[in-house]
Amino acid sequence: MMIFGPKRGHILFIFETFFKDFGPLFVALIIGAIRGDMSIIYENGAVMVIVLLGPVGRTIQYLCTRYSIDEERLLVQSGWLKKQTLEIPLSTITTVDFSQNILHQIFKAYRLNIDNASNIGDQETKVKMTFGKEDAFAVRELLLAGRRGLDGFNLADEDVIPQPQEGRTVRIKAGDLLLLGALKSKGVFAAELFGIVTTAGAMFNMNMAEWMIEDGIDGLVMRQGITIVLLILIAAVFVLAIICGMIGSFIRYYGFSIADNGQAIKIEYGLLTKKRYTIQKNRISGFAYQQSLFMRLFHQGTLQLFAIGYGDSGGEEASEEPILFPLIREDRVRQEIARILPEMEEKKDYYRTPRGSLHYFFYGFGFFLSVILLGVSVWLSLTKGFCQGLWIIGLLIFAYSVCGRILEYKHAAMYAGDENFSMVNGGFKMNTIFVKTSHMENVESTASVWKARKGITTVMAGYIAPLGSSNMTVKNMPESAFEEARNRLIY
Incomplete structure (x- = not known):
């Protein structure tokens, strides 16, 4: 006998990824408004159609998915042309946690993230569903109340319910969050920035060469040399990465707190997207x-x-x-x-x-690639006038690779x-x-x-x-x- 459902989730499920789905469209509209020419929309019509496929797919998924709970299992029925049924015994559920992005907070909805023990294998049975406040808390209570037997990886005694102990709460200071953003690795940010710039250029038919001519960068290369320009760009990206990292860490981990009651740890954080996790220690x-x-x-x-x-x-x-x-x-x-x-x-x-094993750390593709780049940069510096000094960049890459291998050996x-x-x-x-x-x-x-x-x-x-x-x-x-x-x- 079902004690919840069958029931659809909250209609907000369709729009949960609104900014991700419609972001490219908004960027195109902004660029068109600035230029005073909306032809960018027509010229990239195929891209815009692809952009709209996401919301259409989520609408179909919302209409064709229903959730049910009885005393023993969580049942998820989904699919339009191809029907699917997922049954998860309540005894195997390991996590039921909440998250809220901006839209969830505005419309008082919750995203439930549900895991069970099979997620350690290749067959992932993570379930994500969105409900209004009343249904969300009701589902969470039903799932947790029905969870018996398997808790993580340890068989629990069904007759013994751990009693919360008096614990402690640690709150992370805002200054530490800003410091975290400043100290985190900048390589991922640089790669993401490069990807955004090149993707934007490809999507909206922007000619990077024209940009360079209009902004005078090509002239700067001719006057100062490519080495100086590259060093300036690297320094600019590094400073931008620090600023963006500090802002991003503060927003992402705002209000970070850890509460320990002896049996479980509760973690909460987030400004624009709020997250809450409860983790049993035995897991x-x-x-x-x-x-x-x-x-x-x-x-x-x-x-x-x-x-x-x-x-x-x-x-x-x-x-x-x-x-x-x-x-x-x-x-x-x-x-x-x-x-x-x-x-x-x-x-x-x-x-x-062991001593004498340092040279083994140099046997790898990364190091040999740095050697090749050094050789190419030296050759370009000697044969191309505007590339004079490019060998400095190659030498820096080579030195970075060597230092990395030495640190691997030491660590x-x-x-x-x-x-x-x-x-x-x-x-x-x-x-x-x-x-x-x-x-x-x-x-x-x-x-x-x-x-x-x-x-x-x-x-x-x-x-x-x-x-x-x-x-x-x-x-x-x-x-x-x-x-x-x-x-x-x-x-």
């Missing part, structure tokens, strides 16, 4: 501490956690990060981890890369203990994971014949976590490090 597999180059200079980093249903969501929320502390000092990391999971307090001495480390397992890798961006030994799934050793003779191997480890973060590799470790990890995994 946490481990933690990751990430540091960009600038973060390391300030002895800061970002602490994330591994738990099915939080982060690595894929689809429309693929950029979601499993953040626990947006910014935290190095000397507080183990302390905060141990407060959440006392078994993670154990620490052993790390295995480090690579791992240990395996009775309670937890830790691995460290990365060059300019340093990654450290701490995983429960009981949640380790596999370890693998890979080595060439020459490295094997010297007792050097690359160690790959897999552990229970969302698919995008469920493994890590540390290069050129001593064979004894792999043996200890393997023995811990087996026994």
Whole structure:
């Protein structure tokens, strides 16, 4: 007998991605208004038709999808020409959380993100549905009340309901959020900026060469040389990345708070898009501490956690990060981890890369590409007048690659203990994971014949976590490090 539904979600589902769906159309209208010529719309008619396919598809999905709940299962029936039925036992549901973007907040609707244990595999059964406030809270209560048996990966006693304990709440200061945006890696921002500019040019038939002539950049190249212009552009992008990063981090993580009641962690944040997660501690597999180059200079980093249903969501929320502390000092990391999971307090001495193994880190496509770019830049500097000094850019790229390999050599480390397992890798961006030994799934050793003779191997480890973060590799470790990890995994 159904105790909820069959029922459609909130009609706002159709418009949840309004800005994403209609963004290109608005940009075209703005450009046309500025130019006083709307021919841009007609010339890119095919693109505009594609833009409208998104809302049409979401409308069909809304009309053809119904949700039902009985005492044992969540039932999702969908499809127009092809009917689909998804049944999820309530006992396997691991997460039921809310999120609200601007439109949700205006119309008092909620986006429910529902995960179950099968999301650790290739068959993803994440369910996203949108309801008004009354239905959203009713669905959440029904799903959580019906969840018995499987909680994450541990079989729970149906007769024992954990009682909340008096805990603590930590709130992240606004200044730390701004600092986070300033210190985060700028490479992704530069790539996204380049993609936006080139995509806009392709979509709206903008001739980049004409832009350069009109703005006088080509003249600047002839007067100052391409090297100076490139350095100016790099510096401009870097400054812009810092400003945009600070604004973006403040908006995205505004009001970030972590509440710990002893049994679960509740995380809330967001200004334009509000998110709320409740994570049972027995579902946490481990933690990751990430540091960009600038973060390391300030002895800061970002602490994330591994738990099915939080982060690595894929689809429309693929950029979601499993953040626990947006910014935290190095000397507080183990302390905060141990407060959440006392078994993670154990620490052993790390295995480090053996002496004489530095050259192995240079055997890779990235380094050889930097050598090629250096050679090309030197050749252009000697043969093309306007490229004089371009070798400086090539030399900087080569030096960056060399420094990155040296840092990889210095950072690579791992240990395996009775309670937890830790691995460290990365060059300019340093990654450290701490995983429960009981949640380790596999370890693998890979080595060439020459490295094997010297007792050097690359160690790959897999552990229970969302698919995008469920493994890590540390290069050129001593064979004894792999043996200890393997023995811990087996026994």
